Amino acid sequence: MTYTIAEPCVDVMDKACIEECPVDCIYEGGRSLYIHPDECVDCGACEPVCPVEAIFYEDDVPDEWSEYIKANVDFFQDLGSPGGAAKLGKIDYDPPFIKNLPPMGEE
Structure with a gap:
């Protein structure tokens, strides 16, 4: 298990x-940040500092954002x-799921 960065980070990347x-x-991709599942030590330091509350322990990712678990691994x-x-x-790359999302984080 590891932490996953979900939709609130797309196009925001604080x-x-x-x-x-x-x-x-x-790691920083083109439109989102990604947590390396093998390098993460599950310390949880990242979760409380995220201003858009996009970081979840893998078991706690809301159902509507479950695709972000796979995108993070991809x-x-x-x-x-x-x-x-x-x-x-x-890194100028995002998995197709993230790359094909409509623009986010805009007002």
Whole structure:
């Protein structure tokens, strides 16, 4: 189990969670942030600092956002486990589910 970033983060990406993560396992995609399921140590430090409340423990992801669990895993399908997000920077990729969402976070 790990933490998952869901819909409230799409097109928002505040990044407070990145600053709080002690193991550098939160990666930046084109439209969302993603938590590496193998690098995350389940410390939960990211969850309370998310200003849009987009981070959930995998078992607690609301049903309407359950597809984000798979999208989070899919993000790392080709990337593998690089051992830290900071050295990679922003990755211009999102899984098709996220890429094809309508624009979000706009007023």
